[in-house]
Amino acid sequence: MKNKSQRRYCHPNAQGYFGDYGGQFVPETLSKALDELCSGYARLKKSKEFHRELNNYLKKYVGRPTPLYFARNLSKRLNRNLKIFLKREDLCHTGAHKINNTIGQGLLAQYLGKRRIVAETGAGQHGVASATAARLLSLECDVYMGSEDIKRQALNVYKMQLLRARVLPVHSGSMTLKDATNEAIRDWVTHVDGTYYLLGSVVGPHPYPTIVRDFQSVIGRETLKQLKEETGGRVDFLLACVGGGSNAMGLFHPFLNHKVQMIGVEASGEGLSSKRHAASISKGSPGVLHGMKSIVLQDQNGQIKLAHSISAGLDYPSVGPEHAFLKQIKRVSYKTASDQDALFGFHMLVEEEGIMPALESSHAIGYLTKHAQEFPRGSVIVVNLSGRGDKDIDIIRKFKQVPISAEVNEK
Amino acid sequence: MKNRLTQLLLETKKNRKKIFCAYMTLGYPTLTHSIQVIKALEDSGADLLEIGFPFSDPLADGPTIQRASQEAIEKGIQFQDFFKAMRLLRKNGLKVPVLLFSYFNPIFHYGVSRTARELFEVGCEGAIVPDLPPEEGRDLEASFRKFNLSLVYLVAPTTSHDRMKMIAQRSSGFVYYVSLRGVTGVRRALPHDLTSNLKVLRSLTNKPILVGFGISTPKQARQVCRMSDGVVVGSAILNAVRKSNGRMDGIKKFTRSLVDSVRSAE
Numbered sequence: 119m120k121n122k123s124q125r126r127y128c129h130p131n132a133q134g135y136f137g138d139y140g141g142q143f144v145p146e147t148l149s150k151a152l153d154e155l156c157s158g159y160a161r162l163k164k165s166k167e168f169h170r171e172l173n174n175y176l177k178k179y180v181g182r183p184t185p186l187y188f189a190r191n192l193s194k195r196l197n198r199n200l201k202i203f204l205k206r207e208d209l210c211h212t213g214a215h216k217i218n219n220t221i222g223q224g225l226l227a228q229y230l231g232k233r234r235i236v237a238e239t240g241a242g243q244h245g246v247a248s249a250t251a252a253r254l255l256s257l258e259c260d261v262y263m264g265s266e267d268i269k270r271q272a273l274n275v276y277k278m279q280l281l282r283a284r285v286l287p288v289h290s291g292s293m294t295l296k297d298a299t300n301e302a303i304r305d306w307v308t309h310v311d312g313t314y315y316l317l318g319s320v321v322g323p324h325p326y327p328t329i330v331r332d333f334q335s336v337i338g339r340e341t342l343k344q345l346k347e348e349t350g351g352r353v354d355f356l357l358a359c360v361g362g363g364s365n366a367m368g369l370f371h372p373f374l375n376h377k378v379q380m381i382g383v384e385a386s387g388e389g390l391s392s393k394r395h396a397a398s399i400s401k402g403s404p405g406v407l408h409g410m411k412s413i414v415l416q417d418q419n420g421q422i423k424l425a426h427s428i429s430a431g432l433d434y435p436s437v438g439p440e441h442a443f444l445k446q447i448k449r450v451s452y453k454t455a456s457d458q459d460a461l462f463g464f465h466m467l468v469e470e471e472g473i474m475p476a477l478e479s480s481h482a483i484g485y486l487t488k489h490a491q492e493f494p495r496g497s498v499i500v501v502n503l504s505g506r507g508d509k510d511i512d513i514i515r516k517f518k519q520v521p522i523s524a525e526v527n528e529k
Numbered sequence: 530m531k532n533r534l535t536q537l538l539l540e541t542k543k544n545r546k547k548i549f550c551a552y553m554t555l556g557y558p559t560l561t562h563s564i565q566v567i568k569a570l571e572d573s574g575a576d577l578l579e580i581g582f583p584f585s586d587p588l589a590d591g592p593t594i595q596r597a598s599q600e601a602i603e604k605g606i607q608f609q610d611f612f613k614a615m616r617l618l619r620k621n622g623l624k625v626p627v628l629l630f631s632y633f634n635p636i637f638h639y640g641v642s643r644t645a646r647e648l649f650e651v652g653c654e655g656a657i658v659p660d661l662p663p664e665e666g667r668d669l670e671a672s673f674r675k676f677n678l679s680l681v682y683l684v685a686p687t688t689s690h691d692r693m694k695m696i697a698q699r700s701s702g703f704v705y706y707v708s709l710r711g712v713t714g715v716r717r718a719l720p721h722d723l724t725s726n727l728k729v730l731r732s733l734t735n736k737p738i739l740v741g742f743g744i745s746t747p748k749q750a751r752q753v754c755r756m757s758d759g760v761v762v763g764s765a766i767l768n769a770v771r772k773s774n775g776r777m778d779g780i781k782k783f784t785r786s787l788v789d790s791v792r793s794a795e
Contacts, residue, residue, distance in 0.1 A: 133664065143633055143660045145589040147685035147710055149692065290595055291585065300586050307589070308711035310687060406634045406660070407586060419608045420638030421585040 127374040134324020139439035142323040144409045147307050156325050158230045175221050180211045186344035191470040196490040204503045205341050214505030215365045216247035222333035224251035227314035234258040237316045238302040240295030241431035242274025244318030249283035259283040262301040266293040267430050292424045295434050299408050319362025320438030323409030327438050334368025342372055349498050356380045358502035359481040361432035363441045365504035383485040385427035386454035396425035398437045399445050399452040412439040428457035429477035459484035461517055476505035533626035534654035534679055534702050538737050548759025549791040550577040556601030564614050571625050573781045574788035582611045584632040589659040591714025593764035608639050615651035629656040645672035655679030663699045681705050686726050697734035706740045714764045716743040727756045747790035754794035
């Protein structure tokens with residue numbers, strides 16, 4: 119462990135591989151666009167002006183830095199002298215961490231001379247964040263969304279439309295995020311010359327996993343700084359939910375050379391032994407989807423399986439290649455929380471702290487709540503609160519029949 | 530070493546003939562029916578066959594092949610059905626060369642060297658894998674080489690000259706030129722830059738060039754054959770299959786009209 123964490127972490131390689139995972143498994147038509155993206159991003163990354171512009175937006179438009187909040191009540195409630203901090207990405211403009219990436223990539227699209235962006239969305243958070251960045255930067259914006267998700271997330275659909283994005287329903291396959299991603303890539307293949315594909319997570323062909331990670335790493339960088347003030351820099355555990363894995367990667371990445379344990383929490387839906395879950399890392403195997411080699415949920419014929427979670431943002435049947443790699447080298451441990459755990463976590467945070475987390479983030483809280491006894495006494499724990507829960511209120515109301523408070527009070 | 534594909538390519542070159550390649554999704558509308566269609570395609574004069582093994586997330590395909598793939602998967606097609614079908618077809622006298630058309634994941638999941646060995650054993654000549662550019666194809670290429678199979682790479686309208694050269698060099702048998710920016714499927718017209726792009730590719734390689742994506746009518750097939758060594762037609766054939774109500778005559782008639790127009794370009 120010691121040796122590993124002291125060796126400097128430096129991935130991916132020039133071919134876009136994190137160990138065995140990553141790469142560019144795309145139709146030839148996209149090769150040129152990916153090349154341009156690689157070289158354009160490399161140039162832009164070195165530009166001071168770009169960073170000045172991005173930081174200005176992050177500060178004055180997104181509302182960064184987001185607070186690192188000491189959750190005193192929750193810490194007390196879970197006992198064992200735990201010190202739980204919440205990284206408040208839910209306070210970002212548009213209500214989730216997604217905007218960190220869409221503004222970064224929006225500027226990149228502008229720099230590459232593209233006038234139109236196309237994006238995929240599951241829960242609609244990335245769609246709203248993309249539509250927002252498109253308004254801000256005067257880009258045309260089309261968002262692909264599974265027709266099933268459109269039903270589940272009507273509020274975000276309307277928000278995107280208000281932001282003058284076109285929401286294009288996807289009726290193929292499972293009609294969720296996976297299929298929306300296929301359709302966004304097909305659109306990109308067709309309009310590759312003038313269109314920028316704004317991917318929302320640390321997935322897809324190289325260089326997307328790296329670009330999204332870099333733009334989300336602001337979460338971890340701020341946390342590092344804020345911890346110095348709060349705890350003198352001490353931190354024992356980082357916790358974040360993992361669907362594609364962008365909020366987790368954003369928090370984890372700046373800490374990879376530090377001595378801290380990291381836990382990614384996947385959605386086990388109705389249970390790992392049921393067929394209805396989204397625990398790609400825990401239950402999947404190596405495969406190729408959406409242009410990357412990673413870990414995927416698949417059947418014996420290599421067909422991609424449907425993922426399920428109560429949270430539309432986590433039901434993706436794969437995960438970013440860097441997560442697959444971090445799992446392989448055992449740098450991050452990946453655990454799961456079920457739909458019920460997430461609901462429990464949601465209500466716990468509402469009752470103790472007056473904060474309504476997104477159902478995605480509720481998985482991290484739910485895991486912590488359920489497994490608090492397994493953390494060493496006095497641990498300092500940072501949980502990434504990746505988004506706020508407004509969008510999920512209808513779903514939560516539907517499940518409210520369970521007498522949650524009674525259950526909470528018993529423990 | 531010769532296989533049916535290299536034989537075909539040699540003969541067509543010698544006799545200045547054009548190649549008509551027909552695509553069919555295995556398992557659509559049912560496994561048995563698709564095998565009958567494949568035989569009918571040969572009977573109607575197809576020189577080369579691409580048999581598609583359906584994948585749940587076909588990135589490079591338009592609605593027609595997507596729908597056929599989904600139906601075949603829902604009816605429970607297995608990767609091993611491909612080998613079984615091939616064995617049966619060869620046993621029943623299928624003579625034309627056959628290429629597997631599939632995405633990389635089913636192949637990767639089944640095992641790259643295992644796929645190569647079994648393709649060889651059942652009398653298949655190689656594969657086309659639309660989401661496997663040469664950079665990612667080294668393992669499959671090496672396994673294919675062992676069994677004298679062809680891994681055909683694709684060139685697109687967006688491919689740079691240097692890259693065209695590299696792909697043509699690495700592509701085994703022939704080069705597959707993707708006629709348009711986009712996915713497979715029927716289009717009204719041929720892309721306007723097709724002629725000039727094919728000229729460039731022609732100047733960079735001696736390998737035969739087959740053109741696919743978006744070619745659906747006899748007229749389009751003839752036009753394309755005048756500037757290349759052959760065409761691939763897929764979605765239009767699937768449409769004919771869908772309309773055929775289980776009968777072969779419509780499919781045969783349509784395929785023959787394509788074959789005739791390809792011959793008229795020779």
